[in-house]
Amino acid sequence: MEANTRSTGRLPAAFLTPGSSSFLDFLSDHSPELLPGRRNLPPLHGAVEIPHGTTIVAASFPGGVVLAGDRRATMGNVIAQRDIEKVFPADEYSAVGIAGTAGLAVEMVKLFQLELEHFEKVEGATLSLEGKANRLSTMIRGNLGMALQGLAVVPLFAGYDMDREKGRIFSYDVTGGRSEERGFAATGSGSVFARGSMKKLYREDLTEQQTTTLVVQALYDAADDDSATGGPDLARRIYPIVTVITDEGFRRLTEAEGSEIVRTVHERRLEQPDGPRAALL
Numbered sequence: 001m002e003a004n005t006r007s008t009g010r011l012p013a014a015f016l017t018p019g020s021s022s023f024l025d026f027l028s029d030h031s032p033e034l035l036p037g038r039r040n041l042p043p044l045h046g047a048v049e050i051p052h053g054t055t056i057v058a059a060s061f062p063g064g065v066v067l068a069g070d071r072r073a074t075m076g077n078v079i080a081q082r083d084i085e086k087v088f089p090a091d092e093y094s095a096v097g098i099a100g101t102a103g104l105a106v107e108m109v110k111l112f113q114l115e116l117e118h119f120e121k122v123e124g125a126t127l128s129l130e131g132k133a134n135r136l137s138t139m140i141r142g143n144l145g146m147a148l149q150g151l152a153v154v155p156l157f158a159g160y161d162m163d164r165e166k167g168r169i170f171s172y173d174v175t176g177g178r179s180e181e182r183g184f185a186a187t188g189s190g191s192v193f194a195r196g197s198m199k200k201l202y203r204e205d206l207t208e209q210q211t212t213t214l215v216v217q218a219l220y221d222a223a224d225d226d227s228a229t230g231g232p233d234l235a236r237r238i239y240p241i242v243t244v245i246t247d248e249g250f251r252r253l254t255e256a257e258g259s260e261i262v263r264t265v266h267e268r269r270l271e272q273p274d275g276p277r278a279a280l281l
Contacts, residue, residue, distance in 0.1 A: 155172060
């Protein structure tokens with residue numbers, strides 16, 4: 001990275017100059033070409049297929065929130081990857097799930113993680129959950145130029161609010177517009193079907209176990225109607241990524257825990273192929 005002029009010791013002067021606590025602002029000032037949304041794309045000749053990640057779901061319960069995603073990435077009508085990871089911890093008490101252009105989305109998540117870590121180191125305190133949601137909104141807005149060229153990233157953000165002592169969910173559009181969701185939310189190509197599934201099954205008094213079952217059921221239903229959403233693959237042992245965020249922090253379910261939920265849902269679907277008509281348990 002080139003600095004403005006002088007450098008002191010081994011680090012360029014830019015690293016030693018007081019400024020904003022935002023790493024995004026720092027990068028914008030000194031190396032804007034490194035930002036995902038500031039890059040110049042080469043001229044395209046004909047259609048180019050790019051891997052896309054789909055369906056992310058979230059649901060809150062008393063004491064926290066669950067964020068989950070399927071494992072399929074597609075390029076047009078082709079399955080590009082069967083075991084892609086789409087849910088990542090943003091920090092200790094929040095997580096982000098990605099839908100849209102896969103490579104760009106993963107890069108944006110890494111930048112978001114660095115943004116939160118940089119703020120905490122500079123300020124000596126963590127951002128509020130509301131502040132984290134706003135920072136992510138700013139990053140998505142900065143990618144608008146790419147989105148207009150077909151490289152959109154539409155994440156789902158969830159976390160445990162230490163001030164309000166509850167789990168919260170935020171959804172976004174391609175312009176960076178942010179909305180707080182009540183109870184449950186979904187994004188991606190299978191979101192319509194996943195949301196419909198959760199609408200029938202969700203209750204505010206669900207336990208953590210019931211909520212994890214709910215999101216897996218919703219992904220199962222989405223995969224049933226959306227070809228871009230990958231359902232649980234028992235033969236290859238590829239299961240949805242399910243994460244839980246409570247006052248104890250971020251936790252990703254182990255493969256054993258995930259497989260147990262998947263098998264429970266699968267057995268119910270064998271009994272009722274069109275999905276459960278009543279309660280989760």
